[in-house]
Amino acid sequence: MAHEQLGRGGGVTEPPVRGGGDDGQGDDGSDYVGRLRRARLGVAVAIAAVVMIFVSLTSAYIVRQGLPTFDSPSNSYVRDWGEVSLPLALLIINSAVLLISSVTMEGARRSITRQSALAPVRSIPGVSLGAERRFPWLGLTVVLGIGFLAGQYLAWSELRRRGFFIPTNPNSSFVYLFTGVHAVHLAGGVVALLWAGVTSVLDKPIESRRIAIDVTAWYWHFMALLWIYVFALLEFAR
Amino acid sequence: MATTATLHSHAPQGFIRKYIFSLDHKVIGLQYFFLALTAVWVGMFLSLLMRIHLVWPTASLPLVGEIRPEMYLSLLTMHGTIMVFFVLTTAPQGGFGNYFLPIQIGAPDMAFPVLNMLSFWTTFIGFVVILAAFFVSGGAPLHGWTGYPPLSAVQSAGPGEGLGADLWITSIAIFCAASLMGALNFITTTLDLRAKGMRLMRMPLTVWSWFITAILGLLAFGVLLSAGILLLMDRNLGTSFYVPLIVVNGQIMGHKGGSPLLWQHLFWFFGHPEVYIAILPGMGVTSQVLSTFSRKPIFGYKAMVYAMLSIGFLGFMVWGHHMFMSGMSPYSAFAFSLLTMCIGVPSAIKTFNWLGTMWKGRIRFYTPMLFAIGFVSLFVSGGLSGPFLAQPVLDIQLHDTYFVVGHFHLIMGVAAIFGIFAATYYWFPKMFGRMMNEGWGKAHFWLTFIGTYAIFMPMHYLGMAGGTRRYSQYTEVAYLQRLMPIHTFMTYAAMITIASQFIFLINLFWSMFKGAKASDNPWESTTLEWTTATPPPHDNFGGRTPLVNHGPYEYGVPGAAKDFIMQTDAASTPAH
Numbered sequence: 001m002a003h004e005q006l007g008r009g010g011g012v013t014e015p016p017v018r019g020g021g022d023d024g025q026g027d028d029g030s031d032y033v034g035r036l037r038r039a040r041l042g043v044a045v046a047i048a049a050v051v052m053i054f055v056s057l058t059s060a061y062i063v064r065q066g067l068p069t070f071d072s073p074s075n076s077y078v079r080d081w082g083e084v085s086l087p088l089a090l091l092i093i094n095s096a097v098l099l100i101s102s103v104t105m106e107g108a109r110r111s112i113t114r115q116s117a118l119a120p121v122r123s124i125p126g127v128s129l130g131a132e133r134r135f136p137w138l139g140l141t142v143v144l145g146i147g148f149l150a151g152q153y154l155a156w157s158e159l160r161r162r163g164f165f166i167p168t169n170p171n172s173s174f175v176y177l178f179t180g181v182h183a184v185h186l187a188g189g190v191v192a193l194l195w196a197g198v199t200s201v202l203d204k205p206i207e208s209r210r211i212a213i214d215v216t217a218w219y220w221h222f223m224a225l226l227w228i229y230v231f232a233l234l235e236f237a238r
Numbered sequence: 239m240a241t242t243a244t245l246h247s248h249a250p251q252g253f254i255r256k257y258i259f260s261l262d263h264k265v266i267g268l269q270y271f272f273l274a275l276t277a278v279w280v281g282m283f284l285s286l287l288m289r290i291h292l293v294w295p296t297a298s299l300p301l302v303g304e305i306r307p308e309m310y311l312s313l314l315t316m317h318g319t320i321m322v323f324f325v326l327t328t329a330p331q332g333g334f335g336n337y338f339l340p341i342q343i344g345a346p347d348m349a350f351p352v353l354n355m356l357s358f359w360t361t362f363i364g365f366v367v368i369l370a371a372f373f374v375s376g377g378a379p380l381h382g383w384t385g386y387p388p389l390s391a392v393q394s395a396g397p398g399e400g401l402g403a404d405l406w407i408t409s410i411a412i413f414c415a416a417s418l419m420g421a422l423n424f425i426t427t428t429l430d431l432r433a434k435g436m437r438l439m440r441m442p443l444t445v446w447s448w449f450i451t452a453i454l455g456l457l458a459f460g461v462l463l464s465a466g467i468l469l470l471m472d473r474n475l476g477t478s479f480y481v482p483l484i485v486v487n488g489q490i491m492g493h494k495g496g497s498p499l500l501w502q503h504l505f506w507f508f509g510h511p512e513v514y515i516a517i518l519p520g521m522g523v524t525s526q527v528l529s530t531f532s533r534k535p536i537f538g539y540k541a542m543v544y545a546m547l548s549i550g551f552l553g554f555m556v557w558g559h560h561m562f563m564s565g566m567s568p569y570s571a572f573a574f575s576l577l578t579m580c581i582g583v584p585s586a587i588k589t590f591n592w593l594g595t596m597w598k599g600r601i602r603f604y605t606p607m608l609f610a611i612g613f614v615s616l617f618v619s620g621g622l623s624g625p626f627l628a629q630p631v632l633d634i635q636l637h638d639t640y641f642v643v644g645h646f647h648l649i650m651g652v653a654a655i656f657g658i659f660a661a662t663y664y665w666f667p668k669m670f671g672r673m674m675n676e677g678w679g680k681a682h683f684w685l686t687f688i689g690t691y692a693i694f695m696p697m698h699y700l701g702m703a704g705g706t707r708r709y710s711q712y713t714e715v716a717y718l719q720r721l722m723p724i725h726t727f728m729t730y731a732a733m734i735t736i737a738s739q740f741i742f743l744i745n746l747f748w749s750m751f752k753g754a755k756a757s758d759n760p761w762e763s764t765t766l767e768w769t770t771a772t773p774p775p776h777d778n779f780g781g782r783t784p785l786v787n788h789g790p791y792e793y794g795v796p797g798a799a800k801d802f803i804m805q806t807d808a809a810s811t812p813a814h
Contacts, residue, residue: 056504064479166476173478
């Protein structure tokens with residue numbers, strides 16, 4: 001029935017052609033390529049949303065930093081921003097862990113891209129590419145990601161030990177806020193990586209695994225960049 | 239992203255997968271539609287309670303008894319929040335956008351169906367959480383839908399500012415997350431899933447409106463989410479982002495140094511684009527309906543697209559006009575005022591283009607057309623008071639009066655609702671395979687059209703006469719006594735208008751089962767949804783992909799066999 005309806009317009013084509021109208025990039029006919037492109041576009045859009053969250057937090061940070069508060073004893077307005085002694089050594093180690101995880105994530109992305117490209121060759125009966133030792137890039141990235149989160153928890157413990165709690169002063173409030181919101185977003189990346197690992201165990205098609213790992217990799221790199229920004233903001237713009 | 243894997247999936251058979259946790263954008267669109275329909279009745283009931291209370295403040299009402307001042311403020315808060323988020327944002331974008339955007343661009347589904355389902359259920363949870371605020375100790379919050387601190391940031395500031403306010407903020411945060419998921423899906427789908435030939439400048443204006451709305455949502459809801467997190471921290475973790483040194487009920491609070499204005503800036507950076515998030519889809523559907531029922535191409539298609547883009551762009555630069563009362567620098571006020579006035583230009587372009595579309599058209603006055611014309615009328619009536627309020631000196635006089643209530647209800651509330659009604663009557667045949675009753679539809683239109691003007695136009699006079707807003711009781715204020723007849727008139731008008739919505743409700747459900755069977759293209763429209771079966775199959779086009787050869791509004795083309803050319807008609811068909 002639907003066929004007839006479309007026929008009325010006289011403009012039906014088969015097989016489906018996708019890619020965003022005539023002015024789009026077009027497909028190579030493979031649905032997988034379209035899925036990968038869509039997923040990458042989706043993650044780029046998601047990153048834009050995360051950027052807006054951090055832009056707004058940054059604007060709040062700058063505004064709150066400059067706000068005066070009334071001081072009764074001196075009968076004048078004073079700045080109540082306060083000081084925070086960041087556990088710099090620990091945060092630098094955490095940063096290094098996250099940056100290394102970005103490298104391993106890229107290794108995982110390139111590895112799955114290669115496997116995906118070779119998959120059609122492997123599927124030819126009688127063709128062997130020989131045994132290939134695969135480095136556990138993905139597992140290593142997950143371990144490093146969890147390591148970073150654990151390191152952030154240690155940094156918060158150290159802050160508390162030094163007497164800086166969430167409400168101690170506006171500066172400390174923002175330290176916990178920025179690092180907490182970043183950690184939540186990174187934890188989302190860890191969950192995505194674990195999901196990619198699960199798809200591997202479940203023997204899902206390699207294309208699905210590649211898409212999951214590829215877009216998580218772009219998100220992961222963004223998270224690493226975002227952390228450098230957050231760290232620099234908290235250390236140098238206080 | 240595993241979500242994409244299901245894009246071309248087979249139709250699910252089980253009830254749960256087919257109707258509850260469905261991945262089909264059409265089912266999800268209907269879920270959003272019925273969620274908004276539920277929400278609008280809740281919101282309308284709250285407004286009815288408020289209107290009755292204003293005129294008969296000591297009356298004991300069914301279900302709620304006598305309304306105390308703090309309860310009036312709770313009703314006001316919950317009415318605004320439910321209407322803005324769960325009706326005006328949910329129905330046009332989540333409902334009709336979800337259902338028709340993929341079909342109108344020739345796609346089998348949204349780009350990420352699983353994310354789409356999650357987006358709906360997250361919104362649903364947000365709605366349940368906000369309703370829960372009514373039933374917790376202390377009741378619903380008092381701080382208005384704008385949630386200004388310090389009232390919203392201090393738990394002991396009043397009844398409802400305890401757990402009720404926490405639930406309110408949590409609900410909004412959940413809604414923000416859901417809207418971000420939805421925006422991601424809309425943007426990706428529009429950019430990547432258009433059928434062959436569906437160039438950007440061939441997209442129906444409805445698609446453009448949903449696309450631009452999604453971009454606004456993507457950039458705005460993240461800011462509200464951030465603002466909400468700061469508010470929750472002020473309330474529960476002892477921080478001082480928004481709260482200065484303050485004494486509440488004789489007790490010094492532990493906060494100091496925060497600024498309520500920081501919230502206002504963040505909130506209105508979201509809040510003003512939110513106005514366009516509510517009304518842009520209405521502009522889209524109005525363009526679609528006016529062109530279809532005038533049997534003429536839309537006047538100035540490209541100008542309409544650029545006008546919507548301009549409105550969206552400028553919408554992010556004018557948040558300060560909500561804050562003229564805050565004591566901002568006159569230079570800032572001047573800039574915000576000037577930029578606000580600039581929005582009048584693309585708005586006027588749209589209005590004149592709508593009139594130009596109807597001019598000398600062979601107009602078919604079906605119910606969707608009436609509501610679309612009603613939208614234009616309300617857009618003009620509500621919009622014209624905008625430039626008044628954009629003047630800081632006038633705004634300072636009018637800001638806390640009913641003038642503002644009248645203005646934003648006409649432009650953001652009722653105009654957007656008329657867009658929703660136009661969309662409902664227009665697309666009902668495609669969604670449910672039956673026609674809505676025309677006679678009841680027209681009765682519904684005239685009662686609603688006259689009724690809404692009767693409610694909201696007097697508010698302008700009330701405001702100019704000094705009638706303050708947000709007061710729970712005017713009968714005890716001597717200088718406001720003389721304005722009570724206007725309040726009484728508006729309350730009766732509200733009662734009649736709300737009662738007339740039962741006509742719509744009955745027509746809607748009766749027509750779903752008993753309405754006349756609809757053909758595939760009952761309105762003789764041109765866009766892709768009218769090329770497929772009614773209702774559309776699971777993958778929208780029965781396994782085929784449309785090839786688009788024409789623009790979206792080719793009506794009355796000289797030399798054509800019919801007075802309309804569908805977008806999929808052969809390329810050789812004469813076109814504009």
